[in-house]
Amino acid sequence: MLSCCSVTMLLFAMGFLLVILQPSTGQFPRVCANTQSLLRKECCPPWDGDGSPCGQLSSRGSCQNILLSQAPLGPQFPFSGVDDREDWPSVFYNRTCRCEGNFMGFNCGECKFGFSGLNCTERQLRTRRNIFQLTISEKNKFLAYLNLAKNIPSQDYVIATGTYAQMNNGSNPMFRDINVYDLFVWMHYYASRDTLLGGSNVWRDIDFAHEAPGFLPWHRAFLLMWERQIQMITGDENFTIPYWDWRDAEDCAVCTDEYMGGRHPTNPNLLSLASIFSSWQVICTRSEDYNSQQALCNATSEGPIRRNPGNNDKSRTPRLPSSADVEFCLSLTQYESGSMDKMANYSFRNTLEGFADPQTAISNPSQSGLHNALHIYMNGSMSQVQGSANDPIFLLHHAFVDSIFERWLRRHRPMLEVYPAANAPIGHNRENYMVPFIPLYRNGEFFKSSRELGYDYEYLQEPALQSFLDFLTPYLQQARQIWTWLVGAAVVGGIVTAVLTGLLKTCRKKKRGTSSEIQPLLIESEDYNNITYQSNF
Numbered sequence: 340m341l342s343c344c345s346v347t348m349l350l351f352a353m354g355f356l357l358v359i360l361q362p363s364t365g366q367f368p369r370v371c372a373n374t375q376s377l378l379r380k381e382c383c384p385p386w387d388g389d390g391s392p393c394g395q396l397s398s399r400g401s402c403q404n405i406l407l408s409q410a411p412l413g414p415q416f417p418f419s420g421v422d423d424r425e426d427w428p429s430v431f432y433n434r435t436c437r438c439e440g441n442f443m444g445f446n447c448g449e450c451k452f453g454f455s456g457l458n459c460t461e462r463q464l465r466t467r468r469n470i471f472q473l474t475i476s477e478k479n480k481f482l483a484y485l486n487l488a489k490n491i492p493s494q495d496y497v498i499a500t501g502t503y504a505q506m507n508n509g510s511n512p513m514f515r516d517i518n519v520y521d522l523f524v525w526m527h528y529y530a531s532r533d534t535l536l537g538g539s540n541v542w543r544d545i546d547f548a549h550e551a552p553g554f555l556p557w558h559r560a561f562l563l564m565w566e567r568q569i570q571m572i573t574g575d576e577n578f579t580i581p582y583w584d585w586r587d588a589e590d591c592a593v594c595t596d597e598y599m600g601g602r603h604p605t606n607p608n609l610l611s612l613a614s615i616f617s618s619w620q621v622i623c624t625r626s627e628d629y630n631s632q633q634a635l636c637n638a639t640s641e642g643p644i645r646r647n648p649g650n651n652d653k654s655r656t657p658r659l660p661s662s663a664d665v666e667f668c669l670s671l672t673q674y675e676s677g678s679m680d681k682m683a684n685y686s687f688r689n690t691l692e693g694f695a696d697p698q699t700a701i702s703n704p705s706q707s708g709l710h711n712a713l714h715i716y717m718n719g720s721m722s723q724v725q726g727s728a729n730d731p732i733f734l735l736h737h738a739f740v741d742s743i744f745e746r747w748l749r750r751h752r753p754m755l756e757v758y759p760a761a762n763a764p765i766g767h768n769r770e771n772y773m774v775p776f777i778p779l780y781r782n783g784e785f786f787k788s789s790r791e792l793g794y795d796y797e798y799l800q801e802p803a804l805q806s807f808l809d810f811l812t813p814y815l816q817q818a819r820q821i822w823t824w825l826v827g828a829a830v831v832g833g834i835v836t837a838v839l840t841g842l843l844k845t846c847r848k849k850k851r852g853t854s855s856e857i858q859p860l861l862i863e864s865e866d867y868n869n870i871t872y873q874s875n876f
Contacts, residue, residue, distance in 0.1 A: 366526050366775050367514060368445045371432065372497050377509030381434040382777065384446040393436035393447045400438035400447035405429060405779070408770035410761035415680060416545050422534045423503045424547055424766065427774045430503050435779060445495075445778045452563050453793025455576070464790060467738055468797040470581035470593065478598070481581060484569050485731050486615050488520035491572055498525045500637040502535065517638050519572060521622055523565050527728040528623035528636050529775045530557070541630045547774035549724065550681045551767035552674070552759050554692050555744045556785035558737050560773060563792060565734065579794060582738035585713060586662045591648035591732075599732050600646070608647045608719060616731060619644050624726035636725075644730055645719035656707045656715040664697035664709060669747055671700055679763045687747055691740065710740050742796045745789045749799075758786045 371382035383402035386394030393400035407426050423430045438447040441459035450459035473481065493516070499506075501513035517525060530548035533541040548557040562580055570578050583593050593599045600614030610617040620640035629636055671687040679686075681694035682702045689695045693711025695702045707715045713736050714722050721730040760769045769783040789795060 366496050366498060366522065366529070366777060367431075368777060369495055369497050371445070371777075372512055372514040374510055374512055377431065377506070377512060379434075380429075380432050380509075382432040382445065383434060383436050386446045386448045388448065393438070394442070398439060399442045400436045402434055403437040405433050405435060405772075407772075408768055410768045410770060412768065413679060413762050413764045416534075416542070416765040418534070418536075418542065421536060422545070424530075424774045427547075427766065427772045428777060428779070431509075432777075435777065438778070443778060449567075452567075453791060463793050465577060465579045465794045466797055466800070467579045467742070467794060468581055470583055470598065470735055472797065473581060480575075482598075482615060484573055484575075484578065485520070487572065488569060489518055489619060491519050492516050493519050493522045496522055498522065498638060499529075500635055502635065515637065519568055521638055523561065523568075524622055524726070524728045525636065525638055526775055527561070528725045530773075531725050532635070533626065533630055535630065535633045537633065539631060539633075545765060546724075547766035549692070550694070551764040552679055552688055553763075553767040553771070553773065553782045554688055555741070556758075556782045557773055559741050559744065559785045559789075559792075560776065560780050562734070562737060562741060563794075564776070566794075580734050580738045582742060582796065583732070583735035584739055584798070585659055585736070586665055588659045591717070593732060593735060594646070594648050599735070600644075602647075607650070608645050610644055610646060616644055619729075621645075621720050621726060621729040624720065624723060624729065626723070626725050646721065646730060646732075647718040648716060649718070651715050651718040651722070655705065656712045658712075659716055660697065660709045660712050665743060667700075668697055668709060668743070669750060671747075672751060674747075674753060674757050675759050675763075679759055679767070691743055691747075709743075710736075741789070742799065745796060745799065748786075748788055753786075755783055755786060758783050 368382060368384060370384040376382055383392040385392050386399060388394060389396040392402050395401045407429060436445060436447050441451045441454040443449045443451045453463055455461045455463050497514040498517050499513060500515050506513050531546045533543050534545050535541055548554065566578065566580055570576050595601045596611050596613040600610035600616040603609040603611055620642065621644055622638045622641060623636035624641050668687060668690045671685060671690060673685055674687050675683065676686040677683045681689060681704050683689040684695065684702050685700045686695065689702065690697060690700050691709050693708040694704050697708040714727055721727045721733055727733055758769045766774055767782060770781050772779045772781055
């Protein structure tokens with residue numbers, strides 16, 4: 340039944356691609372992957388609606404110089420000018436489209452997340468749902484969409500198969516086509532790959548999507564882009580990524596042929612042949628080969644998806660995360676702390692990512708908690724960072740991680756300034772552009788409620804009382820911290836009130852004993868207006 344559905348959807352999408360015109364979101368825009376654009380360092384394609392660069396004639400945007408953040412970086416990356424991803428995307432382009440209002444896209448041909456309509460003025464709010472709450476038809480459609488993305492070439496984007504230096508500084512472009520699903524696998528690889536230093540030398544302590552403040556905003560943007568791609572290639576504007584709520588799970592509940600693929604009967608490291616995912620080929624999983632060759636992943640097939648859930652190293656990941664782990668993580672008030680990397684203590688981001696203990700928030704990279712625990716538990720393609728997006732469970736997992744991020748944002752209501760503006764690891768400061776996305780997005784743009792970005796989670800759409808309690812929680816926590824002071828203040832206030840009451844009674848008695856002459860005010864009007872009442876809360 341699934342294969343038939345997949346074929347039907349595949350034919351539909353191929354026909355749809357013939358007429359689709361609007362651009363999508365990804366990596367190197369095809370129209371800018373050429374010698375002229377690279378040598379000019381400019382990526383300002385025309386918008387099909389009026390034929391002008393960035394839709395300038397329609398006031399959608401204009402071609403502008405890129406404004407790079409000058410904020411200092413952390414000490415984790417001690418080099419400069421050796422990696423194409425530094426000051427992204429200035430190595431390749433220093434002029435791109437800057438879109439106005441609610442317009443977005445590499446040529447300003449799309450609407451920002453959360454908006455739709457011809458002029459991008461209509462607000463939209465879609466709901467991501469638990470995969471086990473989908474009807475059979477909805478679930479089958481989701482699986483078909485996944486398979487469709489794996490078999491449809493990306494119309495608007497290509498991937499780089501060489502570094503800028505290997506491209507002879509732009510005069511010898513090195514790009515290739517890729518299917519829609521693998522485009523996102525490659526982007527995840529490219530953001531997390533090691534730096535190639537020449538010879539056989541590499542620098543491993545670098546990652547533009549993990550182990551630092553940008554981890555959650557980067558993956559939030561990644562999922563939104565992936566969601567947008569599926570909406571476009573299928574014509575299903577209401578599509579959203581489902582999530583897998585893995586709290587207190589005893590095993591991989593989605594690892595069945597009905598959902599994301601069961602276990603192969605004779606080879607426990609492979610998927611059941613009854614699953615559509617058993618025929619999928621992975622890319623970008625051989626990081627050591629790329630490093631030794633000083634080459635980029637070129638998206639060549641590298642074998643089937645590997646997965647052996649539960650047969651992982653128990654000393655590192657003894658169990659799947661619990662509800663208590665999640666609740667403790669949500670109670671942490673600091674988004675980031677200390678070195679702002681995987682050694683950060685009491686950091687919500689580092690605890691949710693899984694480098695800090697989910698019961699103490701103390702950094703312990705030798706153990707894997709929360710987000711990391713799921714990756715290690717899968718014991719296969721998903722357990723290696725650079726190639727982890729090859730397994731479609733990646734999407735379900737990160738959608739749920741994003742929902743925890745959303746719960747923290749709603750509970751603590753941080754200002755944008757809470758996200759670090761400086762001294763974070765390379766690529767992770769608030770105003771840094773996310774690698775390797777074009778159009779450009781800054782980390783800080785996704786440090787806000789999902790509702791502002793046009794989506795919500797089914798299990799977070801709770802009754803008004805629960806929403807009120809979530810709002811009240813941080814204030815109650817603050818009140819507990821100053822409870823002794825509050826009691827003391829109440830006692831002092833009571834004493835002061837008693838004294839003032841006594842004085843007032845005394846004044847009234849004296850007044851009754853005086854003449855009818857009007858008594859002067861104790862405070863002149865100009866002094867009275869200067870009195871202010873302040874609270875230390």
